Amino acid sequence: MPLAISKDSRREDFVQAAAALIADRGFHGTSIAAVADQLGVTKQALLHHFGSKERLYGEVLAGISDRMMAVLVEGQEERMSPEARLETFFAIYCEQALADSTDVRIIVRELMDNKQRAEQAGKWYLKPFLQELAAMVQDTGRWREASRNEAMLVAYQMLGAVSYFAISDPTLARMFGQDAHDDMARRFPDQVQYSLQRILGSI
Amino acid sequence: MPLAISKDSRREDFVQAAAALIADRGFHGTSIAAVADQLGVTKQALLHHFGSKERLYGEVLAGISDRMMAVLVEGQEERMSPEARLETFFAIYCEQALADSTDVRIIVRELMDNKQRAEQAGKWYLKPFLQELAAMVQDTGRWREASRNEAMLVAYQMLGAVSYFAISDPTLARMFGQDAHDDMARRFPDQVQYSLQRILGSI
DNA sequence: CATTTTCCTTACCAATCGGTAAGTAGCTAA
């Protein structure tokens, strides 16, 4: 009883269900039976499409990689200054991470886990992404003389600030109450923007 | 064949082994048998001391909580300005997180996981810690007029930047090579200090 | 109309999970 129109869209259903569960419970905490259950089928249906849990996870990571690279170009325009480019990127990244932290949570888990899952697909997908960001930083007036590694640190620091806040969502809401958390989430993008401008020397 | 001198130190052996494994593989990815194996005993020896995996994990979190609160007071002196207090805190936190990221990795996993493990011990241990940091920020000249939530965001942002970099250690080393990573890790504390000063308005 | 392919099912499998039960060796205290 296929519920999806095409083969690919059915696969995408599995990938999305897996991403949601893995973001919540982690790779080890997510069984393929639980993923299949989300679509109302048995785990053998999932294994039919992907062959193994690892392969399914690989497709989850591939999807994240695609979306990350898309954010890099989104909203970017020819005439923009490097400073404006970085502000645009972090504004969009921030907005997306706060709206749905699924990808960020999986990335963070992968950062910590991939030491185990040796030579896995998706291990290097962050590299061009980070290098592009570092290049942007190095193009700004304030960091023109900085080394590549110094520029990378500037980018990585802002990336970390946004990511950390995005994954803290459930804990902060519990700790300080939903209202306080909502207030913080509303203010957060401005805070990021302010810090970025201070660090880049724009203000 | 007890290998430790006292009962408490034997328990501490288990807690340390568990912390190392949980930091690496997560709670779900760490079996009590694997922890016991680190000490060369069977999992029943572990269960004899802690009764359950959850209880062992609770003690791991309690240890982290103690160490976090200790960092808050470490290096702080009476005559220090709020700005100097924050700089001191982040310098120490940064140093410790880079030297051994075990605690940070467990904290980050807990931030994402504790939605599942409902009403768990150690869920609120971060609260006084964060409130103390927010109070420090609110004492600075630049953020005196800010709301408590705005001040919290400033602190949280820096905490996130340091934590994210600390957990990225293995991935960054693989991505850019050990040398490049070491160079970044060496520069990172200064970068944090610079950003903090820019955000606090010290420079 | 017949055949193949797609997408799923039930029925298994060995391995591992957290945890219980029932000891046992060695030390301590009455």
Next chain:
DNA sequence: TTAGCTACTTACCGATTGGTAAGGAAAATG
């Protein structure tokens, strides 16, 4: 000397894990 305690052990347990094998209904293809 003996009773009890500590710190383990081996022997289990039911549940769950990822994965295989075989088959079946429906749709696509010849």
